[in-house]
């Protein structure tokens with residue numbers, strides 16, 4: 001695998017690490033999303049310990065409103081975080 005392919009697979013692995021914990025094995029319920037954000041993205045997302053922030057992110061990502069965040073819904077967050085990280089690199 002190339003470095004990029006390896007990183008992409010890493011995103012899938014992290015998602016699964018959290019999605020298998022509760023409810024459906026391949027989706028994130030709110031508690032899983034909170035755990036993932038708090039543990040894996042504390043430098044990219046502000047106020048991760050703050051419940052209203054988590055509520056807001058969850059509602060925003062759960063576009064089909066089934067109270068679960070699928071991988072497809074999750075990558076919207078990944079894409080946003082990635083975009084911000086890229087912008088920050090050029091600021092420094």
Ligand SMILES: [Ca+2]
Pocket residue numbers: 061062063064065066067068069070073
């Ligand atoms: Ca959903």
